[in-house]
Amino acid sequence: MTQAVGAAHPGLRLGPWELLRSIGSGGLAEVWEARRVDGLYDARAAIKLLQGDGATAAVARRFMRERAALGRLTHTGIAALLDAGVQPPHAYLVLEFVDGLPLDQYVRRHCPTVAQRVALLLQIADAVEYAHGRLVVHRDLKPANILATADGQPKLLDFGLAASPGQDAEDTRAGLTPGYAAPEQVAEDAASTAVDVFALGVLLFELLSGQLPFGRRGDSRAVLDHAVLHQPPHRLAALLKLAPDDGQGPGAPRDARRALGDLEAIANQALGKLPEQRYAGVHAFIDDLRRWQVQLPVAARRDHGRLRRTTLLLRRHALLSTLGGLLLASLVAGLGASTWQWQRAETARQRSDAVGRFLADLLSEDGHLRENGRSPNVLELLDDSRDKLDTAFADDPATRQRLLEVMSRTYMALNRFDHAQPLGEQWLALARQQHGEDERPVLQARLSLGQVHQINGNHDAAIALLEPLAAPLAREFGPDSEEVRQQQFILAADYMHSGRLDDSERALERVRVLTEKLHPHDDYERADYLLNLDVLRRMQGRVAEALQVARQTKPLWNSPDPRLTIPVLVLRRHELSLMGMNAEFDGIDERGGPLLADIRRALGPGNDFALQVASNWAYVQQWEGRHADELRTRRTLLDGARADGLASAQLLTFRAELLVAQARGGRPDLPAMRALLAEAAALDGGGRRGRSLMLLAEAALAAGEPALATDALQRLRERPLPGALALRGSRLDQVEGRLARALGDLGRSAELLARVTDIGVIQRWAARLDRALTAQLQRTPDAVQLLEAAHQARPAVLRPGHPLDLVSQWLQARQTAGRDDDALVQAAWKQLASARGPGAAPPTLGTLGGLLP
Numbered sequence: 001m002t003q004a005v006g007a008a009h010p011g012l013r014l015g016p017w018e019l020l021r022s023i024g025s026g027g028l029a030e031v032w033e034a035r036r037v038d039g040l041y042d043a044r045a046a047i048k049l050l051q052g053d054g055a056t057a058a059v060a061r062r063f064m065r066e067r068a069a070l071g072r073l074t075h076t077g078i079a080a081l082l083d084a085g086v087q088p089p090h091a092y093l094v095l096e097f098v099d100g101l102p103l104d105q106y107v108r109r110h111c112p113t114v115a116q117r118v119a120l121l122l123q124i125a126d127a128v129e130y131a132h133g134r135l136v137v138h139r140d141l142k143p144a145n146i147l148a149t150a151d152g153q154p155k156l157l158d159f160g161l162a163a164s165p166g167q168d169a170e171d172t173r174a175g176l177t178p179g180y181a182a183p184e185q186v187a188e189d190a191a192s193t194a195v196d197v198f199a200l201g202v203l204l205f206e207l208l209s210g211q212l213p214f215g216r217r218g219d220s221r222a223v224l225d226h227a228v229l230h231q232p233p234h235r236l237a238a239l240l241k242l243a244p245d246d247g248q249g250p251g252a253p254r255d256a257r258r259a260l261g262d263l264e265a266i267a268n269q270a271l272g273k274l275p276e277q278r279y280a281g282v283h284a285f286i287d288d289l290r291r292w293q294v295q296l297p298v299a300a301r302r303d304h305g306r307l308r309r310t311t312l313l314l315r316r317h318a319l320l321s322t323l324g325g326l327l328l329a330s331l332v333a334g335l336g337a338s339t340w341q342w343q344r345a346e347t348a349r350q351r352s353d354a355v356g357r358f359l360a361d362l363l364s365e366d367g368h369l370r371e372n373g374r375s376p377n378v379l380e381l382l383d384d385s386r387d388k389l390d391t392a393f394a395d396d397p398a399t400r401q402r403l404l405e406v407m408s409r410t411y412m413a414l415n416r417f418d419h420a421q422p423l424g425e426q427w428l429a430l431a432r433q434q435h436g437e438d439e440r441p442v443l444q445a446r447l448s449l450g451q452v453h454q455i456n457g458n459h460d461a462a463i464a465l466l467e468p469l470a471a472p473l474a475r476e477f478g479p480d481s482e483e484v485r486q487q488q489f490i491l492a493a494d495y496m497h498s499g500r501l502d503d504s505e506r507a508l509e510r511v512r513v514l515t516e517k518l519h520p521h522d523d524y525e526r527a528d529y530l531l532n533l534d535v536l537r538r539m540q541g542r543v544a545e546a547l548q549v550a551r552q553t554k555p556l557w558n559s560p561d562p563r564l565t566i567p568v569l570v571l572r573r574h575e576l577s578l579m580g581m582n583a584e585f586d587g588i589d590e591r592g593g594p595l596l597a598d599i600r601r602a603l604g605p606g607n608d609f610a611l612q613v614a615s616n617w618a619y620v621q622q623w624e625g626r627h628a629d630e631l632r633t634r635r636t637l638l639d640g641a642r643a644d645g646l647a648s649a650q651l652l653t654f655r656a657e658l659l660v661a662q663a664r665g666g667r668p669d670l671p672a673m674r675a676l677l678a679e680a681a682a683l684d685g686g687g688r689r690g691r692s693l694m695l696l697a698e699a700a701l702a703a704g705e706p707a708l709a710t711d712a713l714q715r716l717r718e719r720p721l722p723g724a725l726a727l728r729g730s731r732l733d734q735v736e737g738r739l740a741r742a743l744g745d746l747g748r749s750a751e752l753l754a755r756v757t758d759i760g761v762i763q764r765w766a767a768r769l770d771r772a773l774t775a776q777l778q779r780t781p782d783a784v785q786l787l788e789a790a791h792q793a794r795p796a797v798l799r800p801g802h803p804l805d806l807v808s809q810w811l812q813a814r815q816t817a818g819r820d821d822d823a824l825v826q827a828a829w830k831q832l833a834s835a836r837g838p839g840a841a842p843p844t845l846g847t848l849g850g851l852l853p
């Protein structure tokens with residue numbers, strides 16, 4: 001029989017992946033085991049292919065939903081998305097390969113008791129709750145979509161029916177599994193997070209009894225759907241008495257009668273016909289299961305009387321019940337306190353339920369269409385609902401505090417720190433109204449807000465929030481707690497960007513100790529620590545050590561842990577940049593191109609990280625003296641970004657970098673400089689404004705336009721200087737020192753250039769030449785020594801012919817001749833001018849036409 005054209009088969013290449021064997025097939029997709037064959041690293045994966053050519057638009061939409069959902073999820077309990085692509089006629093997803101058994105088979109073999117099954121389900125529910133926190137609803141939870149590995153780690157699979165709020169749920173009923181779908185899914189009504197709560201209830205019931213709660217395994221779809229819509233769940237006691245083990249499903253646990261009572265009540269509440277009859281969210285379902293684990297009264301049984309609570313209390317403390325009347329009397333006397341504690345827990349549960357219901361409304365799928373008929377995306381739906389936050393729970397500050405916490409953390413998870421910050425500030429203010437400054441709710445709010453400030457570049461604000469927390473955090477959570485580690489981690493970054501490098505060193509050392517203690521075998525946490533150490537070493541000017549730190553992480557680069565995908569890309573970026581800083585230029589291009597391609601595959605088009613890496617690569621080309629290549633890279637960067645739909649305002653700093661490169665090549669675009677100056681100056685503030693104006697000053701100096709450079713720096717000083725620009729010895733001091741030289745203020749030039757902190761061997765060489773040039777123009781006695789220091793700073797690994805060699809030769813000729821009209825000096829100047837490119841105007845003394853990097 002002839003194989004269909006385009007059919008999947010062993011050996012088929014899809015990007016860097018080669019199909020090995022088919023491991024599953026359904027009505028919409030086929031799953032293959034695959035291996036990576038491009039030599040980048042060895043790995044296995046599961047590749048999910050659309051059946052045929054994608055069949056229908058509805059199937060294609062479902063496939064895109066799954067890709068979008070998995071792209072937001074990084075959790076040990078969820079099979080990670082590694083790659084995705086289209087290679088006609090195949091659309092495919094590359095997923096983490098999970099070597100495990102379906103949930104029902106795993107439980108039958110390895111979990112004979114009720115307690116073991118509940119513990120396993122709690123891990124599954126935790127992954128579902130994580131997905132809900134990223135605004136992803138699975139909508140098809142069932143044993144076949146949950147694999148458990150040999151070490152007992154469950155993994156959620158198949159997010160093909162997953163959706164975010166506002167997305168269409170059309171054409172999914174055919175993919176639903178009878179018996180596990182919630183009533184509103186069967187009836188094709190709007191679905192929310194409540195459908196996953198229902199499915200978890202089905203799984204719990206099935207794990208406790210071996211049977212489905214509605215109908216019987218093997219019933220037709222119509223029978224099962226009718227039972228879900230119209231019949232109550234089976235009574236657990238009747239099933240355990242009458243239903244024999246048919247060898248299918250998980251089978252009943254050997255101690256199944258332990259499930260009678262509380263666990264059956266938990267399952268029944270999760271299985272409510274109406275969403276409002278179920279738990280308000282997965283968190284509440286988890287809370288009740290955990291109460292059962294420690295023999296506390298569960299919220300699902302609201303009929304608990306004092307006798308029931310006392311029985312549970314005695315069961316938790318069996319030894320006490322045998323110690324006689326005196327101890328029993330003490331126990332009864334303490335019952336009032338126990339009841340008070342239960343009331344506190346019940347109040348906390350009610351607050352969580354109220355917040356859960358509020359968030360469930362946000363996640364519902366009945367949002368309004370946009371004017372163009374498009375359904376709102378996740379962020380739009382959240383932003384549309386933000387006005388509700390101003391009045392939500394106004395008469396219940398404790399519940400409002402919990403809501404603000406959840407919403408702030410949600411925006412953090414979505415990388416919208418601009419929204420997370422004001423919500424975090426409101427959360428902290430409410431926490432302070434209700435608690436003392438050193439109490440846990442306030443400490444947690446300060447820790448979270450400090451992290452947001454650090455990411456937003458508000459380093460002084462972050463330090464003010466977090467620095468005083470050391471002692472309170474140690475008292476409340478323990479001196480070796482995760483909270484203390486996080487505080488030190490955040491402060492280390494803030495100290496770095498504030499120039500407090502010794503303080504950052506001490507904080508990072510504390511992070512190292514706590515990471516080894518709390519996460520001894522966690523590659524992700526180790527990579528995170530080393531990444532920060534790498535940045536610190538670079539900011540200290542210890543760039544050779546920084547490169548060693550980055551390369552120390554290379555054994556982690558092939559890790560299958562999906563959490564490492566982005567950190568590894570960042571570390572590869574650091575290696576590329578640090579190779580340039582150490583003048584190790586061999587192999588640079590072999591790293592730059594593949595790194596950009598991998599970033600684009602991981603993060604999609606139009607991402608800022610790829611733009612930053614391309615810019616780093618261009619800087620390395622500049623440091624190597626390859627100015628034509630730098631110019632080409634920067635043009636390609638901007639052309640690609642515009643093709644991806646990024647607006648010019650988003651590309652402000654990258655446009656400014658291109659203007660510098662054009663001026664360096666002797667082709668300055670003065671109208672574009674002036675237009676960008678007006679655009680940047682109009683911004684309110686922040687790093688984008690500051691960096692763009694400083695780059696414009698560099699471009700103007702390279703173009704021989706000191707007046708334009710002066711205007712740019714004056715505009716820069718009109719607003720508070722961001723981050724590193726405000727530090728003494730920063731790049732800004734260097735630019736202002738060069739401008740002072742161009743304007744003839746040699747004393748100020750010498751003062752500013754003397755305090756520049758140079759990072760990187762090429763930059764160090766250029767800084768020495770910078771000072772030597774100003775000293776020669778001043779005719780100071782130290783000019784000879786400064787030029788000799790510049791000669792000594794030349795990196796030995798560089799091949800002859802670097803543009804800075806021409807600067808050095810010209811300065812040496814001037815030093816020897818003592819005048820500029822000497823023939824050797826003029827010849828050296830002509831060679832220097834030619835380095836800018838054919839037809840370029842002679843350089844001026846500010847930055848020598850941009851040849852001083």
